[in-house]
Amino acid sequence: MTSAVSGTSSTTSSAAATTAASGGAAITSTGIGSGLDVTAIVSELTSAFGAGQQDQLTSQETSLDSQVSAFGTFTSSLDALQTALAAVDTTTTLAGFDATVGDTSIASASASSTAVAGTYSLAVQNLATSTTLTSAAVTNPTTTIGTGNLTINVGTASATIAISSSDNTLAGIAAAINGAANNPGVSASIITTTDGSRLVLTGTETGASNAVTVTESGGDGGLSALVYDPSDTTVTSTLSLTTKAADANFTINGYAATSANNSVTAAISGVTINLLSASASTTSTATPPVTTYTPTTLTIAPDTTTATTSINNFVSALNSTLSTIATLTDYDASTETAGALQGNATLQSFGNQLGEILDTVRSGTTGINSLSDLGITADANTGTYDSSASTLSSALTGSLSAVESLLGGTNGIATKINALVTQYTQAGGILASINDGLETGLTNVTTQQTQLNAELATYSATLTTQYNAMDTAVASLKETQTYLTAEFNASATSSSTSSLSSGTTST
Numbered sequence: 307m308t309s310a311v312s313g314t315s316s317t318t319s320s321a322a323a324t325t326a327a328s329g330g331a332a333i334t335s336t337g338i339g340s341g342l343d344v345t346a347i348v349s350e351l352t353s354a355f356g357a358g359q360q361d362q363l364t365s366q367e368t369s370l371d372s373q374v375s376a377f378g379t380f381t382s383s384l385d386a387l388q389t390a391l392a393a394v395d396t397t398t399t400l401a402g403f404d405a406t407v408g409d410t411s412i413a414s415a416s417a418s419s420t421a422v423a424g425t426y427s428l429a430v431q432n433l434a435t436s437t438t439l440t441s442a443a444v445t446n447p448t449t450t451i452g453t454g455n456l457t458i459n460v461g462t463a464s465a466t467i468a469i470s471s472s473d474n475t476l477a478g479i480a481a482a483i484n485g486a487a488n489n490p491g492v493s494a495s496i497i498t499t500t501d502g503s504r505l506v507l508t509g510t511e512t513g514a515s516n517a518v519t520v521t522e523s524g525g526d527g528g529l530s531a532l533v534y535d536p537s538d539t540t541v542t543s544t545l546s547l548t549t550k551a552a553d554a555n556f557t558i559n560g561y562a563a564t565s566a567n568n569s570v571t572a573a574i575s576g577v578t579i580n581l582l583s584a585s586a587s588t589t590s591t592a593t594p595p596v597t598t599y600t601p602t603t604l605t606i607a608p609d610t611t612t613a614t615t616s617i618n619n620f621v622s623a624l625n626s627t628l629s630t631i632a633t634l635t636d637y638d639a640s641t642e643t644a645g646a647l648q649g650n651a652t653l654q655s656f657g658n659q660l661g662e663i664l665d666t667v668r669s670g671t672t673g674i675n676s677l678s679d680l681g682i683t684a685d686a687n688t689g690t691y692d693s694s695a696s697t698l699s700s701a702l703t704g705s706l707s708a709v710e711s712l713l714g715g716t717n718g719i720a721t722k723i724n725a726l727v728t729q730y731t732q733a734g735g736i737l738a739s740i741n742d743g744l745e746t747g748l749t750n751v752t753t754q755q756t757q758l759n760a761e762l763a764t765y766s767a768t769l770t771t772q773y774n775a776m777d778t779a780v781a782s783l784k785e786t787q788t789y790l791t792a793e794f795n796a797s798a799t800s801s802s803t804s805s806l807s808s809g810t811t812s813t
């Protein structure tokens with residue numbers, strides 16, 4: 307922020323100053339009377355008058371701007387650190403398991419952090435299915451079927467759909483079922499083959515408990531062509547059962563299991579099995595015949611890849627934060643340059659608290675008790691942390707749960723660091739308060755600068771008036787000088803001529 311307030315030009319008030327050549331032309335430019343550059347003089351004097359205060363304001367603003375930028379850099383590093391911490395400060399995010407199925411055409415699987423390593427035998431007898439009902443063929447989708455009410459039951463859900471003369475065709479009935487607000491869980495479609503068009507009703511949920519029935523009532527009786535209720539012996543079912551709603555049947559390690567759908571979450575703790583097709587089978591010639599299904603393997607193993615990546619990202623973000631603190635607070639003797647926040651108590655306090663957390667050594671446990679047990683060690687020369695891939699790999703392979711306990715959970719190192727960072731970065735936190743103070747300081751500097759500009763403008767105007775008055779006086783004196791010079795020169799010339807013309811001489 308700089309102020310460049312210069313002297314202003316004004317027209318002299320002198321009406322008397324003239325030059326011999328102009329015969330009395332008024333002076334209209336500042337400095338004409340005196341020959342001085344009044345504008346430059348006023349500008350320099352004004353600048354000199356405000357130089358001390360201007361330098362102070364400029365220095366204050368530069369310092370405040372530098373601190374705002376420095377704290378912004380520090381805040382960004384903390385944000386990045388907190389993002390990295392999110393992947394290691396809870397056991398559920400750090401832990402990982404791979405689920406692998408030997409025959410991927412039979413099933414796929416995934417494992418959560420609650421899974422347990424192990425190998426299982428999986429065989430699928432049949433997949434879970436939903437009900438599919440198909441009507442008899444009619445000429446085309448616009449063929450009139452009838453009016454009345456269709457009551458559709460899916461498991462325990464039920465809905466009655468009214469069919470009027472405006473939607474009594476196959477196409478209209480399908481649209482009415484699909485558009486019903488209380489549709490109990492069926493979709494209606496039309497298939498057209500060489501023998502005509504058919505209405506197909508498909509349950510949207512698999513499992514034996516989601517069987518579909520359709521009954522009709524009222525109207526012209528034409529909807530009797532769309533009925534299916536095998537439990538009612540007084541009614542003739544006119545819809546054909548194409549696919550029966552059934553549970554999936556499979557075995558885990560030879561033990562029978564069922565599921566209403568093909569995404570199985572309850573068979574193995576922490577593991578989701580997605581059944582894709584029935585296993586290959588062979589049927590014996592015995593009486594009765596026995597069908598045997600070929601099993602495939604399902605392997606659950608610790609996934610150290612995710613944990614390794616997360617921990618390495620944490621170390622990288624930690625080093626970035628430590629380097630940022632060093633850059634902002636240190637003094638470079640070789641360049642004689644101080645960091646923008648050299649000696650800042652806030653950063654020093656954060657660094658000290660962070661160091662105490664990183665030096666944590668758990669007592670009463672064996673194996674993995676500190677960061678060094680994960681191959682993460684402090685580098686005395688750089689002030690950052692080095693990591694050993696082999697040591698980390700051994701720790702994760704040997705006891706992933708111990709690594710989780712050290713980093714995550716209530717007393718985990720990463721958990722404590724996250725809590726520390728939050729104190730600084732949260733809304734209304736330490737850094738927010740500091741930034742508010744710096745912004746207030748900048749506002750005060752702006753106010754003082756405005757006041758100084760006004761003061762310098764007044765001072766410049768005063769000097770300009772004074773110099774213009776001097777300029778006018780000098781112009782007036784010059785005019786008088788010119789007049790007197792002309793008068794005296796004229797008198798001298800006249801006296802000399804008179805003496806010669808008298809014809810007298812004296813000796």
